[in-house]
Amino acid sequence: MRALAATAALVALAIAGVVALAGRSEPPAAAFSATERGAILAHGPWPPPPAPDPSNRVSGNPHAIALGKQLFSDRRLSSDGRRSCVTCHDPARFFADGRDRSVGRSRVDRNAIALANLRLNRWFGWAGAADSLWGQSLRPILDARELGATAGLVRERLAADPAIAATYTDLFGSALGTDAPDVVLVNVAKALAAYQETITTGRTPFDDFRDALERGDREAMVRYPAAAQRGLKIFIGKGQCTACHFGPNFTNGEFDDVGVPYFAESARVDRGRHGGIAELLASPFNLLGRHNDDPTGATAEATRHVEPQHRNWGEFRVPSLRNVAVTAPYMHGGSMATLEAVVRHYSEVDVERLHGDDGARLVRPLRLSPQETADLVAFLETLSAPLSHTH
């Protein structure tokens, strides 16, 4: 009994020593309330189960995925034969390009979004001008500043490739050379989408912590850095980040004005979501059109009910935060080079810059201390993982 008491005393002293040492180097790890625990668990589990896109009849088809992968780096999709999707969505850079604003045939207004976990999106692009991945995939092909091709040019060039023409017929049941140019363009975009759907991010240190929290596995939980735990507490609490960045993909899939300048040039405004909705509704390639393969029409529900509102001016997509630390720069125009700069922006945001009539109450200066800023960045850094291609 005496030996047991002595051992217990030694253990207690050891724990106290560790705590004291830890206290000298940095603040302790966060403790989470039941409410906070619920908020954390809502960011998983990861990965979500794969699900094909009903609007794309070749979604999940291995032959379409292979064709899409080939076309993704095929320069014949550009008017000058010098560029492809890879120009701005480089697999070696997590399918982004590291530039503030991408450069195709000319410099565009926006930053190249890293391509991953795209099946989870409701809208595509910084302004949501497309409502499907295939609808988004054909936009850079046609954009004069990007690949600058036409549907006719795409058909002409690909029809001259017997292997691609044969695969096309196998997949879509018609001949590439005789299909209408817009049909060929859509089918090429559907193959590109089938490939891009397979690009997903792997499990992160946060996912391991989240699952350990769910299991009540304290041994696994302590492996998650203390700074990241404190940052997570800010993320779901004081930072109010989960107003927009929630769920397994850390986004609500919508758009908001967070006080980032929306001038594309000194005298030209990027309308953001307002322009995106107008472009979407005018597009013959949206999900309300004849190219949607979903016979139920369920995939078009968002498109049926969206319409421009005044507050959409200057709103841009709420991006996923998965792999955020490896996909700088940030914001729609790539105006922030580091995660520290992003956190500082929210800490000191100038509410006068907010254009929407709602933002003043949603986005407010967080007034984070240097320690809190560092902790929030430490948390964001735990959301990264290597890409995992399912095909």
Next chain:
Amino acid sequence: MQRRHKHTAQAAFSAGKRLCRLAPLRYVSLARNGARAPAVCRISATALILMLSLALATPGVSACTVADGFARLSSPEAEIAYRWEPGVLKVGQFFAAEVVACRAPGPGAVSDIVLDAQMPAHGHGMNYRPTVTSTGPGRFRFAGLMLHMPGTWRLTFDLVQSDRRTRLIQEVTLGP
């Protein structure tokens, strides 16, 4: 014991008869072949027509018979029954709503219901405009509703009768 029971039954029958006379109803026993059975107020065809006419002539009142799964929302002025599809609201997911006007104050039928949602803490509404279809007198189905942020949403149901609007409010709090 048996007599007392019979006496009680007779008393109950008489009481029921008196109660039925309050309305233009006929009180009848459901007994068959001498068996004991409950008695009910049976509505005669004439009485039924009279009651329906009365209901239709009453300003702002509409039928409010709803299936299981409807919730009620009321104020001193008005009442609706509603249900969501799917039944549990989740942040960021589209849902539909069936809404039935049960009671409204003004003259005339409820010709329309305007369903909207606001987030008071943030000062914004929904990103989507729901579509509404009438499914019968005072009955409406809304599609394309979505609450895109966690937190407290204030759903408003505006019951429209000619130039009068009566608002009912339901608050819903969604987790992330």
